[in-house]
Amino acid sequence: MKLQQVSDNCFAVLNDKNRVCDANSGLINRGGGVVIDTQSDLFHARRMIELFGKVWPGMPKRVINTHEDGDHVWGNQLFEGAEIIAHRTVPDRMKQVADPQESQKLLGGVDHLLPRLLLKTMHPGVLAIGRQLKQDYDFEGIRLVLPTTLFDERHVLDLDGMEVHLIYVGPCHQIGDTIVHVPSERVVFAGDVIFRACTPMGWTGTYEKWLRTLDLIIWLDPEVIVPGHGPVCGIEGAMEMKAYLEYVREESQRCFGQGLSALDASKKIDFGPYGGWRGPARLYMNVERAYREFRHEAADAPWDHAKVFDAVRTVAQARGIEVEF
Numbered sequence: 001m002k003l004q005q006v007s008d009n010c011f012a013v014l015n016d017k018n019r020v021c022d023a024n025s026g027l028i029n030r031g032g033g034v035v036i037d038t039q040s041d042l043f044h045a046r047r048m049i050e051l052f053g054k055v056w057p058g059m060p061k062r063v064i065n066t067h068e069d070g071d072h073v074w075g076n077q078l079f080e081g082a083e084i085i086a087h088r089t090v091p092d093r094m095k096q097v098a099d100p101q102e103s104q105k106l107l108g109g110v111d112h113l114l115p116r117l118l119l120k121t122m123h124p125g126v127l128a129i130g131r132q133l134k135q136d137y138d139f140e141g142i143r144l145v146l147p148t149t150l151f152d153e154r155h156v157l158d159l160d161g162m163e164v165h166l167i168y169v170g171p172c173h174q175i176g177d178t179i180v181h182v183p184s185e186r187v188v189f190a191g192d193v194i195f196r197a198c199t200p201m202g203w204t205g206t207y208e209k210w211l212r213t214l215d216l217i218i219w220l221d222p223e224v225i226v227p228g229h230g231p232v233c234g235i236e237g238a239m240e241m242k243a244y245l246e247y248v249r250e251e252s253q254r255c256f257g258q259g260l261s262a263l264d265a266s267k268k269i270d271f272g273p274y275g276g277w278r279g280p281a282r283l284y285m286n287v288e289r290a291y292r293e294f295r296h297e298a299a300d301a302p303w304d305h306a307k308v309f310d311a312v313r314t315v316a317q318a319r320g321i322e323v324e325f
C-alpha cells in the first residue's frame with residue numbers, strides 16, 4: 001500500500017496489486033479530517049490509518065462509505081466515535097451484501113480438506129477466489145459498523161470553509177454509489193464508479209445510470225480522480241470507463257442477438273484494448289449485466305455469487321489466461 005498526495009488537502013491510499021478487494025481510501029485533511037472508504041480487512045485498515053497518520057494529526061472525525069461493498073466498509077470499526085456518512089440505502093444493503101461471516105467461512109474452507117474438496121467439485125471458481133484472497137486478506141475480527149448519518153440526493157460538508165459535496169449517483173455499480181467532490185481542489189473520489197487498469201465489477205445498477213454518472217464526473221471537470229480501484233487518474237479515467245462499458249454493452253448486444261449465452265459471449269468477445277487490465281475475465285459480470293437488461297430483468301435481481309466466480313474462472317480457462325479475480 002502507498003500514500004499519495006493528490007491536491008493541497010486530499011490524499012489517497014492505494015493498493016498495489018489491484019485485484020478484487022484491493023480498494024482505495026481517501027483522506028481530506030481539514031475540518032477534523034474525513035476518510036473515504038475503510039479497506040477490506042483490519043490489517044489493511046490499520047495500515048491505511050498508519051499511512052494517513054503521516055499527514056494528519058489524529059483520528060478523523062468523519063468517515064464516508066462510497067457504497068455498501070465489504071471492501072469499502074470493513075475497516076469502519078476502527079474509527080470509533082467518528083460520524084459515518086453514506087447514502088440512505090447503505091446500512092440495509094451492507095447487511096445483505098457485506099456480511100463478513102460469509103467471507104470468513106470462505107477463507108476458512110480453503111484451508112480444510114473436506115470443504116476444499118466440496119468447493120473444488122461444486123464451485124471451482126469459489127475455491128479459486130478464496131485462494132487468491134487468502135494471499136492478502138484475513139477477514140477475522142471484522143464486525144459490521146453501519147453508517148449513522150444518512151442522506152438522499154446530496155450532502156454538503158463544511159471543512160473549515162472548504163466545501164465537500166457528496167453526490168448520490170446510484171444505482172450504477174451498486175445501489176448506494178456516492179461520489180465525493182471537492183470543488184476547490186478539483187478532486188473527485190469516485191468510489192467504484194471508476195475502476196482503473198482493472199476490469200470493473202458491477203453488481204446492482206444499470207448501464208444507463210453508470211454512463212450518465214461518468215458524464216457527470218467529466219462535467220465536474222476534476223483535475224484528479226481517485227478511483228475505487230486502481231491508480232489515481234485524470235478525466236481520461238472516466239472516459240476510458242465509459243468507452244469500456246459502451247464497448248461491452250455493444251458486443252454483448254451482438255452476441256445476445258446471435259443467441260449466445262452470457263458465458264459463451266464472454267469467451268468470445270475480444271478484450272480489445274482492455275486485455276491488459278487486471279482480471280480481464282471479470283468481463284463475464286459486465287456481459288451478464290447487459291444480458292439482464294436485454295432480458296428486461298430487474299436491475300436489483302440478486303446475484304448468485306458462486307455462479308459468477310465459477311463463470312469468471314471458466315472464461316479465463318477457455319481463453320487460456322491466468323485465473324484472476
Ligand SMILES: [Zn+2]
Nearest residue numbers: 023071192228
Ligand atoms: Zn470495490
